[in-house]
Amino acid sequence: MTMNNEPTFNQADQFDEALALLAAGLSMAEVLAEAGEDAVWLRPMLELAAEVDGLKPALAVPPPQPSLDRLLAHAETLTAPAPTNRPQPVRHHSAWPRFTLSRLLFSTGLSTAIAVTLLLFICGLGSLLGGGLVLAAEGSLPGQALYPIKRLSETIQLNVAPDIRQRQRLEETFNQRRLEEVDRLTESNETASVTITGRIEALTETSITINGVTLNLAPKAAQRENLVVGARVRIEGETNATGELDASTVTLLEPLPPTPTPTATSTPLPTATPLPPTATATPVGQSTSDIIKIIPTPLPSPMQDNDATDDDERDERDSDEADDNSGPGSNNSGSSNDNTPDEDNSGPGSSNSGSDDDSVPDVDNSGPGNAEDDDVREFEITVEPDNDNSGSSGSGSDDNSGSGSSGSDDDHHDDNSGSGSSNSGSDDDDDNSGKGGGDDDDDD
Amino acid sequence: MTNEQVLLEKAKQLNPDGLREFHRRFYAMVARYVQFKVGDPRTVEDLCGEIFVRALEALRRGSAWRDSPQGWIMGIARNVVADHYRHRERVSEVELDEQLTSAEQMNPLQQAIQSERNRELVEAIQQLTDEQREVIVLRFMEGLDIQSVAQALDKKPGAIKGLQFRAMRTLAQLMQSRSMEEDVI
Numbered sequence: 001m002t003m004n005n006e007p008t009f010n011q012a013d014q015f016d017e018a019l020a021l022l023a024a025g026l027s028m029a030e031v032l033a034e035a036g037e038d039a040v041w042l043r044p045m046l047e048l049a050a051e052v053d054g055l056k057p058a059l060a061v062p063p064p065q066p067s068l069d070r071l072l073a074h075a076e077t078l079t080a081p082a083p084t085n086r087p088q089p090v091r092h093h094s095a096w097p098r099f100t101l102s103r104l105l106f107s108t109g110l111s112t113a114i115a116v117t118l119l120l121f122i123c124g125l126g127s128l129l130g131g132g133l134v135l136a137a138e139g140s141l142p143g144q145a146l147y148p149i150k151r152l153s154e155t156i157q158l159n160v161a162p163d164i165r166q167r168q169r170l171e172e173t174f175n176q177r178r179l180e181e182v183d184r185l186t187e188s189n190e191t192a193s194v195t196i197t198g199r200i201e202a203l204t205e206t207s208i209t210i211n212g213v214t215l216n217l218a219p220k221a222a223q224r225e226n227l228v229v230g231a232r233v234r235i236e237g238e239t240n241a242t243g244e245l246d247a248s249t250v251t252l253l254e255p256l257p258p259t260p261t262p263t264a265t266s267t268p269l270p271t272a273t274p275l276p277p278t279a280t281a282t283p284v285g286q287s288t289s290d291i292i293k294i295i296p297t298p299l300p301s302p303m304q305d306n307d308a309t310d311d312d313e314r315d316e317r318d319s320d321e322a323d324d325n326s327g328p329g330s331n332n333s334g335s336s337n338d339n340t341p342d343e344d345n346s347g348p349g350s351s352n353s354g355s356d357d358d359s360v361p362d363v364d365n366s367g368p369g370n371a372e373d374d375d376v377r378e379f380e381i382t383v384e385p386d387n388d389n390s391g392s393s394g395s396g397s398d399d400n401s402g403s404g405s406s407g408s409d410d411d412h413h414d415d416n417s418g419s420g421s422s423n424s425g426s427d428d429d430d431d432n433s434g435k436g437g438g439d440d441d442d443d444d
Numbered sequence: 445m446t447n448e449q450v451l452l453e454k455a456k457q458l459n460p461d462g463l464r465e466f467h468r469r470f471y472a473m474v475a476r477y478v479q480f481k482v483g484d485p486r487t488v489e490d491l492c493g494e495i496f497v498r499a500l501e502a503l504r505r506g507s508a509w510r511d512s513p514q515g516w517i518m519g520i521a522r523n524v525v526a527d528h529y530r531h532r533e534r535v536s537e538v539e540l541d542e543q544l545t546s547a548e549q550m551n552p553l554q555q556a557i558q559s560e561r562n563r564e565l566v567e568a569i570q571q572l573t574d575e576q577r578e579v580i581v582l583r584f585m586e587g588l589d590i591q592s593v594a595q596a597l598d599k600k601p602g603a604i605k606g607l608q609f610r611a612m613r614t615l616a617q618l619m620q621s622r623s624m625e626e627d628v629i
Contacts, residue, residue: 012609016590044616045609051565052584052615058562059585061475062489068467070493074500075458 011041018042019049141181141188175211182213185239194245197234197253203227208247210235215247231255448513456503467496473514473586474521480569480581481525495524514588515595522578522596568618576611583608 014035021031028046032039137146137153154174161167182194202209208217208227215237227233232254237247451469454462474495478488499520569580575597582588582596583604593608594601 012605015609015612016605044620045612048565048616048619049584049612051561052569052580053587055562055565056476056585058559059476059479061472061479062485062492064467064471064475064492066489067471067475067492067496068464071463071467071496071500072460074497075460075463078500078504079458 011038014038015042015045018046022046022050141184179211179213182239182245186244193236193238195234195236197232199232200227200229203229208235208250213245215245217247217250226252226255228255452503452513455500463500470496470499470514470517474517476585477518477521477578477581478525480577482528487528491521491524491528495521498524512589512592512595514586515592518582518586518588518592518596519598564622565619568615568622571618572611572614575607576614579604579607579611580615584612 018031018035021034022028026034028050031046032043035042137150140146140150154170154177158167158170158174161170196210196213196215198211200208200210201212202214203217206216206218207214209215210233215235227250231252234251234253235247236249236251237245239245448469451462451466455466471492475488475492478491478495479485482488482491495517499517502516502520569577572580578597579593582593583590588596590601590604594604597604597607599607
């Protein structure tokens with residue numbers, strides 16, 4: 001072949017011109033005749049171009065249906081919001097929650113590595129500070145400055161637990177701590193807001209017992225008849241100034257245990273604490289989402305934590321607690337996110353359920369405030385006495401761990417929209433020594 | 445408005461028939477292009493879906509085509525394929541080519557082609573550089589004009605002319621050396 005190594009602009013232009021003539025309907029012979037001696041190098045290229053064109057029917061492509069389905073499904077998602085805009089990610093009304101530690105920890109992409117890093121960092125920081133920050137935080141109570149660190153440490157441990165068993169053990173341990181915190185708070189007559197999830201262990205005219213904690217419950221509470229021993233509920237309540245717990249809201253999550261629990265510890269017999277006749281006589285409501293609001297009426301009954309079997313269970317948990325610090329590993333399922341006060345405290349945009357948000361001062365900022373009696377504290381307890389941890393921790397406040405709101409946004413660089421302003425067409429022709437008139441017309 | 449502009453406008457309005465027609469009009473071209481760049485048929489499917497979703501997004505933003513709908517959507521296809529390789533932390537282009545040509549069993553192109561000559565041609569196309577291969581596929585197989593290819597590859601039309609010349613010249617050389625080998629045998 002008589003080709004140069006580098007194409008001259010003439011050659012490139014000539015080739016394109018020949019293609020245009022072919023596309024315009026001239027025969028190969030006519031085009032080559034027109035080309036004169038350039039036909040020598042033009043011919044193989046033009047023939048090959050025709051051959052490539054003929055290749056198209058030989059190329060089978062995958063069936064179009066999956067792609068079409070995806071397009072239609074995507075269009076479906078676009079029809080709901082305003083037609084001119086893509087759906088915007090949900091924004092918190094405060095900018096702060098976007099940057100909280102817990103959101104970082106639980107955003108789906110970052111979990112384990114950051115959790116480990118943070119744990120190491122906090123431990124390192126703690127030991128640098130002398131006493132060990134995490135250790136110092138161990139004994140803290142809701143409302144105290146170190147309490148968030150305690151909870152963060154627990155959350156990290158949960159996130160790096162090597163397997164589900166270890167994780168369940170840790171969850172039990174931490175839930176046990178919550179109960180102890182309730183005890184200590186009630187002993188110290190301080191006020192804190194509490195959320196407890198679990199099965200009702202006992203029910204009396206004036207109280208409800210769950211996870212070994214007894215709360216005052218108004219006898220004339222609305223829809224109280226739907227509550228029975230064994231039903232799984234979420235109770236929001238407060239410790240009051242007299243060292244008792246008042247239930248303010250009871251939410252029925254599950255009317256009765258799905259199967260009879262093998263251990264007698266989780267569902268004490270009604271004889272231990274007699275039930276009000278209404279509770280036993282009324283059939284259990286079928287709905288799992290009945291919400292029962294109960295007006296808080298503090299009653300002067302003392303704590304009733306005298307169930308022997310329940311105490312046994314607590315002892316078991318205590319023994320578990322001994323080894324709870326053994327070895328964080330790596331598990332980031334993140335299902336316990338709603339246990340972290342960090343999220344709750346991080347700003348007004350967090351996902352706190354319940355009506356007492358506005359009465360909650362920012363715990364992080366409370367500094368020396370643990371002496372203040374009316375410092376309302378808040379945390380949550382989730383205990384499943386029958387070890388049924390499957391999904392229970394998600395029943396409370398809806399944790400929004402990153403939640404993928406930004407979805408597929410990451411790749412929207414310029415989609416070649418308009419391909420820049422440079423190719424307006426006339427800019428290159430001056431290189432091309434005049435020949436090329438209608439060179440671009442060979443479109444089908 | 446041209447037919448294609450009407451079509452794209454319908455798709456932008458999320459008219460289901462318009463979307464189907466939009467997809468039908470461009471799917472084969474997009475899929476062939478992707479197939480030339482990616483071996484695995486499942487990946488081709490995935491990337492095609494992604495390309496049309498992104499095209500719709502671009503339509504909705506109002507930042508669609510300038511000169512040619514084909515050039516526009518092929519530009520999106522090119523970006524999606526490039527992203528695909530970026531995400532796979534792709535190695536160099538040369539290695540990619542080697543992989544494609546050596547692993548014939550995973551390449552649907554070779555399987556699909558009955559004629560020996562066509563198979564050789566596809567293999568030769570896959571030995572070209574990335575840009576050359578794109579120009580060959582878009583310009584000579586899909587029949588896009590210079591402007592559309594320029595838009596798709598984000599280059600000037602003059603550059604496309606040079607590219608198509610070099611690509612076809614290299615291809616001719618590759619095919620010639622192949623036939624010479626066969627003659628020797």
